[in-house]
Amino acid sequence: MKKLTSFAAAAVMAITAGAASAEGLSTPNLSYRTGPFAATGIPLMNGQRDYMLMLNARDGGIGGVPVDFSECETGYSTEKGVECYEATKGDAIVTQPWSTGITLQVLPKTNVDEIPILAPGYGFSPMADGSVFNWAFNMPGSYWDAASMILNEISGNDLSTLSGQKIAFLHLDHPFGKEPLPFLENMAEEHGFELLPIPVGLKEMQNQSAQWLQIRRERPDYVVMWGWGAMNAGALTEAVKTRYPMDQFLGVWWSGHDGDMEALGEAGTGYRSISYSAPQPDAQVMADIREYVFDKGDSLATESELDWVFYQRGLVISAMLAEGIKTAQDHFGEGEITASQLRWGLENINLTDERLAEMGMTGMVAPFSTSCSNHTGHAGGWMLQWNGSEWEVASDHLMPDSEAIRPLEVAAAAEYAEANAPWPIADCE
């Protein structure tokens, strides 16, 4: 019955999104609780929503101003996402597009509308270059960061050891899946390993036998997965079926969903997923979520979901947005900040260990700071490993290879600006 009520609430929320918003800081979320990607979207959206509800209930919002956290349902469809952006941008101080495809579509629009895009850990990796992408933020890490950390992990931090090896790149045939390809191709050329891109079409997500027959034939040393939604469960099932060694199979942070792994159980033991967030069930913020939201029956999440990686990542995502808002409020001395003031706030986040402790989120995300020229923060992350029943943090804190990534980011950003000229360039000096 709770589920029915929850989804009725979610439906009403989706229907009302886009209508005149309530008072407060309008932070619309272009969510997807329906469609083929709903299973992975729901816990993330629940975490985001619960954090904002908790701030409203505990602190009266941010800086005393309540947060108006509405959702507009996209179903992960780029077309619907653009419609949602247009419908919610009116009084929004931020847009959260929740898909690389939607992010790429609204990127030029946000320049005109002057609304910051917050795409934590997704979107276009060169968005890191804030001088070109003035309004776009993808902290605390980009896809190129994730790919770099995965390569560091499998090479023991010495990429020259990958020379002569073969790495299969199993990816969703979608802008999201193709995003890390330029970086991986560059690394393959530089370090002498063979990169084998294997696309998975949307209609093949649940039947990847052809892709895994290719993996069986090619015998790659590692399989790196850029999967989302039903593709993850499909790939993991086929990996078990093909008897591919799980400890040679790694995924991006969107390919590490508890729901998928629970269905696989023991068979998935050894699979690893890079993650910019780490679940901390005993963190103070979790106690606050329970006290101010969950126990009051205001959450759409289930009890078991609260400890999931994706739910707690949702909390981290809203916490980063809240920190950007707070930074702007403190700087401008105003509670009801504007979108351009939030942009300043997001460009000046300084999330230290001390600040994370104050927020009750120690260990949930690594400390990082942003600047005018650095919109990603490059916080690094951890390698999570499935032990048969839950995720465990299986590495020390990992960092991407910024020396290799930065020149590529700058070059790709410049190329984008040139292709979309005239494109405003900010002076970050």
Next chain:
Amino acid sequence: MEFLKKLFVDPFVEMVSYPDFLMQVLWEGLVSGVLYSLIALGFVLIFRSSRIFNFAQGIMVVFAALTLVGFHAMGIPAWVSVIFTLGVMALLAITIERVVLRPLVGQPDIILFMATIGITLFLIGGGELIFGGETKRMITSDLGIPTGSVDFEPFGGLLILQHLDITSVAAAVVLVTGLLIFLNKTRMGRAIRALGDDHQAALSVGISLRTVWVLVWFIAGVIALMTGIFWGARAGVSFALEVIAYKALPVLMLGGLESITGAIVGGLAIGLLEKLFEIYWGQPLLGGGTETWFAFVLALIVLLFRPQGLFGEKIIERV
């Protein structure tokens, strides 16, 4: 020259050099093909009896699988849940006939097609409201469906057959055989075929359109449940299952919308050919991902020569 070698020589050399791998490819193609045939059969049965292209077939797979898992989650034993789910699919068939189809009798085909889009949206919304959007685990072992695999070593190689795949092929064969017997040997089955052959003539001899419609929608529901069980057992039950219905579209184009034989042969042909093409030509020459378009191109080629599909009826309209 190198390209021609890759096109005409290398694939066949590889097939001969690694016959065990070829057998694995054929087996995977067969498993996919059987499931494509099943979905296509759901479309064909409804089209034959009512000239309706049922856009809702894909979401019916999701709805049936979610209902089954939902009943089981309430503590109902697996096989009782199957019976309850069949009851729900029967209720759905009756409701669709009463509420959607009956008021639209005599309307143009496109109106009925649009109505099935409405049914799709209703089932998506209703399904998400009742069951939620999270992936559910199919109750494979509770249904007694074996998991694990059996290995063979043909020609010194390795052929892995999943028990689940063997069971799904066997179950599909039983279901299709049962359907063929029903359609050919029973009174109701003949009524369905008669409606497909000539609507007016069938009605004139007293065949009840309403009863037949309820029956074919129920049979489509049974097929949807079975498809949902076996596809859901592979990667979980979620709304992503809906997209597999689109795999049946080229099967229908290839086999013909009215032909049960066409659905079966078309499904098997596409399953086998798309897998062979992807592995031996698509991946080495085109970087893979050919399964998304290969079946449609194949169907298009067939349509150029046989617009009614391989087994479809050639319609001659006199003016």
